[in-house]
Amino acid sequence: MGFYEQRLLPRLVDRALRTPGMDGWRKETTAGLAGRVVEIGFGSGLNLEHYPAEVETVLAVEPSALGRRLAERRVARAGVAVEYVGLAGESIPLEDSSCDAALATFTLCTVEDPAGVLKEIRRVLKPGGRFHFLEHGLAPDPSVVTWQRRLEPLQRRLAGGCRLTRDPLSLLEAAGMVVEESEQRYAAGPKAWTWFTRGVARAG
Numbered sequence: 081m082g083f084y085e086q087r088l089l090p091r092l093v094d095r096a097l098r099t100p101g102m103d104g105w106r107k108e109t110t111a112g113l114a115g116r117v118v119e120i121g122f123g124s125g126l127n128l129e130h131y132p133a134e135v136e137t138v139l140a141v142e143p144s145a146l147g148r149r150l151a152e153r154r155v156a157r158a159g160v161a162v163e164y165v166g167l168a169g170e171s172i173p174l175e176d177s178s179c180d181a182a183l184a185t186f187t188l189c190t191v192e193d194p195a196g197v198l199k200e201i202r203r204v205l206k207p208g209g210r211f212h213f214l215e216h217g218l219a220p221d222p223s224v225v226t227w228q229r230r231l232e233p234l235q236r237r238l239a240g241g242c243r244l245t246r247d248p249l250s251l252l253e254a255a256g257m258v259v260e261e262s263e264q265r266y267a268a269g270p271k272a273w274t275w276f277t278r279g280v281a282r283a284g
Contacts (some may be wrong), residue, residue, distance in 0.1 A: 179204045185215075
């Protein structure tokens with residue numbers, strides 16, 4: 081990765097994703113988490129303040145060294161233990177069936193191999209474990225989709241590979257996961273970026 085991806089992009093992502101309007105989404109997404117939780121795409125730790133008290137340990141998977149540094153203050157004041165366990169969601173160095181739950185927020189849009197990430201999540205979850213997710217993606221309105229497709233090449237270059245046209249529910253279905261709860265609607269901001277999908281899934 082170059083200077084932009086290593087030194088600037090994590091700061092831009094941290095700023096873009098810590099707007100006041102995001103707090104409600106994060107609180108809803110983390111509700112119900114408990115025990116040992118593996119978080120894919122931990123980033124700068126923006127979910128930490130929203131974890132329920134029932135969460136004992138967060139096992140953080142994050143490739144960016146700067147992202148981990150930006151998270152230091154949040155980790156220090158968090159009411160939950162945080163342990164960094166890996167760099168890539170496609171290869172999580174945890175034993176099978178070792179996590180009570182998993183979390184990813186705005187991650188499936190960016191990873192190179194979302195199917196591989198979901199396969200790993202299924203592997204490390206205990207039987208009955210749930211995957212909580214919050215993603216942006218393919219909008220339901222044709223006019224918005226037209227703009228998403230036009231903007232996606234630039235988006236991928238400027239946002240670390242982030243796609244605007246991935247459909248998280250389709251990815252989960254293809255990975256053999258059953259969505260038990262989901263909500264889809266536009267958040268505040270330009271529609272090409274703000275068709276959000278929040279939910280909970282389990283291995284099928």
